[in-house]
Amino acid sequence: xxxxxxxxxxxxxxxxxxxxxxxxxxxxxxxxxxxxxxxxxxxxxxxxxxxxxxxxxxxxxxxxxxxxxxxxxxxxxxxxx
Amino acid sequence: xxxxxxxxxxxxxxxxxxxxxxxxxxxxxxxxxxxxxxxxxxxxxxxxxxxxxxxxxxxxxxxxxxxxxxxxxxxxxxxxxxxxxxxxxxxxxxxxxxxxxxxxxxxxxxxxxxxxxxxxxxxxxxxxxxxxxxxxxxxxxxxx
Numbered sequence: 001x002x003x004x005x006x007x008x009x010x011x012x013x014x015x016x017x018x019x020x021x022x023x024x025x026x027x028x029x030x031x032x033x034x035x036x037x038x039x040x041x042x043x044x045x046x047x048x049x050x051x052x053x054x055x056x057x058x059x060x061x062x063x064x065x066x067x068x069x070x071x072x073x074x075x076x077x078x079x080x081x
Numbered sequence: 082x083x084x085x086x087x088x089x090x091x092x093x094x095x096x097x098x099x100x101x102x103x104x105x106x107x108x109x110x111x112x113x114x115x116x117x118x119x120x121x122x123x124x125x126x127x128x129x130x131x132x133x134x135x136x137x138x139x140x141x142x143x144x145x146x147x148x149x150x151x152x153x154x155x156x157x158x159x160x161x162x163x164x165x166x167x168x169x170x171x172x173x174x175x176x177x178x179x180x181x182x183x184x185x186x187x188x189x190x191x192x193x194x195x196x197x198x199x200x201x202x203x204x205x206x207x208x209x210x211x212x213x214x215x216x217x218x219x220x221x222x223x224x225x
Binding site for chain 1: 199
């Protein structure tokens with residue numbers, strides 16, 4: 001599964017994207033799995049209220065299923081315009 | 082009906098002319114241009130990051146939603162990314178309709194959703210990442 005990070009999440013994790021082998025069933029489970037890997041993930045995912053998620057380029061909730069997902073993106077609330 | 086996400090600047094007059102070229106059925110043309118504000122007397126402008134692919138999808142989705150609510154005869158969204166100097170143009174929304182109310186309201190609707198539902202992130206030079214404003218999120222409630 002491809003994971004993308006944007007803005008300060010990209011900076012905290014230190015990469016714009018990575019490929020991850022996971023059996024996580026939901027976004028929340030994936031976050032838990034990543035948090036357990038390294039401190040930089042813990043730092044990035046310390047406050048999930050400040051993190052938005054997209055699965056295959058659609059905004060979803062943290063409880064969303066990852067079934068069939070190819071791409072998951074984590075980013076802060078958007079500031080366009 | 083078109084969406085562009087680009088690094089290059091845009092020409093407002095040319096975009097408006099393109100939308101109305103060869104047509105006499107349009108009675109109202111509204112355009113909104115967003116500019117980079119100089120923050121705290123800062124020097125460097127900002128860098129706008131985005132999510133290629135999702136950005137275009139999100140903007141098309143917002144445009145389609147506007148089409149559902151108002152009888153638009155034309156719509157154009159241009160959003161820039163990359164390094165932007167103070168006073169630079171960031172975003173352009175043009176809406177066309179028979180009567181002015183639809184064009185005015187649709188342009189506001191598109192801007193309100195674009196602010197917090199299109200995957201762009203602003204980083205101000207020397208100031209860091211711009212926090213999302215609660216007011217931008219609240220602005221969406223009035224369209225319910």
